[in-house]
Amino acid sequence: MPVKAISKQQALDTKRPVLYITERCVFILTDQGLKLTEVAPGIDIEKDILAHMEFEPIVADNVKAMDTRLFSKTAMGLANDILYNFQKIPRKKGKPMTLNNKNTLSNQIINKALDFGACLAGIANIAELKKSPSHLISEKMEEFLGVGTKQVKGKKQGEVHWPDNANSAIVIAVEHPLGAPDMDWWIKGLKGGTKGNAKLISVFSKLADWLETEKKIPYVKLAYHIEHGGVFMKDAAVLGGLGCIGKNNLLVTPQFGSRIRLRVMLLDKDLSSTGILDFDPCNNCKEYCRQKCPQKAFDEKVYFPEEYKLGELPGRTGKYSRIKCNIQMKKNTENGKDVDFEIAGSDKKGLEIRYCRICELVCPVGKSS
Numbered sequence: 279m280p281v282k283a284i285s286k287q288q289a290l291d292t293k294r295p296v297l298y299i300t301e302r303c304v305f306i307l308t309d310q311g312l313k314l315t316e317v318a319p320g321i322d323i324e325k326d327i328l329a330h331m332e333f334e335p336i337v338a339d340n341v342k343a344m345d346t347r348l349f350s351k352t353a354m355g356l357a358n359d360i361l362y363n364f365q366k367i368p369r370k371k372g373k374p375m376t377l378n379n380k381n382t383l384s385n386q387i388i389n390k391a392l393d394f395g396a397c398l399a400g401i402a403n404i405a406e407l408k409k410s411p412s413h414l415i416s417e418k419m420e421e422f423l424g425v426g427t428k429q430v431k432g433k434k435q436g437e438v439h440w441p442d443n444a445n446s447a448i449v450i451a452v453e454h455p456l457g458a459p460d461m462d463w464w465i466k467g468l469k470g471g472t473k474g475n476a477k478l479i480s481v482f483s484k485l486a487d488w489l490e491t492e493k494k495i496p497y498v499k500l501a502y503h504i505e506h507g508g509v510f511m512k513d514a515a516v517l518g519g520l521g522c523i524g525k526n527n528l529l530v531t532p533q534f535g536s537r538i539r540l541r542v543m544l545l546d547k548d549l550s551s552t553g554i555l556d557f558d559p560c561n562n563c564k565e566y567c568r569q570k571c572p573q574k575a576f577d578e579k580v581y582f583p584e585e586y587k588l589g590e591l592p593g594r595t596g597k598y599s600r601i602k603c604n605i606q607m608k609k610n611t612e613n614g615k616d617v618d619f620e621i622a623g624s625d626k627k628g629l630e631i632r633y634c635r636i637c638e639l640v641c642p643v644g645k646s647s
């Protein structure tokens with residue numbers, strides 16, 4: 279097993295927690311020395327630990343019992359714990375993007391993204407993103423391996439590998455309003471594919487320029503494939519405080535429902551996540567999104583948490599068939615039509631495809647705003 283050395287002083291200086299875990303007890307490193315914080319079930323602190331030590335550690339006032347699962351021969355089910363913690367990240371009441379003063383850089387970045395034309399923006403910390411449902415499940419689902427994944431040398435297929443210097447993700451959203459359906463029409467040959475995506479690219483470029491020139495913060499190049507360094511955008515948006523994952527398997531924002539499109543930029547700055555919102559409109563909804571799907575993509579439970587040893591699944595309740603939705607996408611592509619469009623003065627013909635957005639458009643959230 280490879281060994282990694284750690285400097286005690288450096289850990290203390292940088293306030294990194296250091297634990298010493300043995301089969302009898304757990305110590306934590308403090309400025310005053312080692313402090314005993316947990317003991318294994320049935321262990322006597324005096325007789326079984328202190329009597330065998332060459333120095334006297336500090337003993338915490340409230341020494342806790344070590345997790346009994348550590349001593350069991352069966353799997354501990356840590357994924358559930360991790361996910362539980364993800365779900366337990368404190369929710370922020372009220373509107374997103376109201377940050378406390380400690381996060382002035384985050385505030386500046388979000389405000390700039392809004393100035394440049396984003397309708398929402400937030401920040402997700404990469405360490406927290408690694409505990410999100412999509413990340414935890416990504417290596418376990420065969421279905422996932424077929425979607426947007428590529429073999430990377432030295433990695434299992436589908437294994438997520440964000441760049442080492444990626445510490446936080448800026449998530450920006452642009453609205454695709456009901457009154458401007460053409461923002462979502464895919465036109466082959468148009469930069470970005472859709473008008474909405476072209477707008478996202480423009481906001482993204484301005485923000486990247488501002489970060490580099492004004493703030494001297496280079497952004498980390500984001501790959502398309504997840505395992506090459508791409509990100510789970512919806513999970514990042516949840517952590518960034520933009521909304522929640524709805525029963526339509528999409529991000530639902532309080533202001534615009536699911537009628538938004540996302541883009542993400544990675545930074546090497548270690549910024550805190552700006553979410554999660556205390557917001558869930560699906561609990562008391564009649565599930566219009568699921569009822570109206572022409573392919574009945576939400577009619578069956580496709581994924582079972584027990585199968586993946588997770589407490590929560592992407593798609594919210596495991597009721598979403600990507601395969602059925604893809605059938606609809608294929609139909610939409612077949613029905614695409616030739617259109618004229620202008621690119622830098624040219625009059626090329628392009629293929630316009632209007633993909634299904636029913637589960638997004640029928641959602642009532644944000645329509646009164």
Ligand code: SF4
Binds near residue numbers: 526564566567640
């Ligand atoms: S239609 Fe209802 S259930 Fe579906 S995403 Fe919107 S709020 Fe949630």
Ligand code: SF4
Binds near residue numbers: 571602607634
């Ligand atoms: S995009 Fe259309 S086909 Fe796909 S899940 Fe939504 S409603 Fe169903």
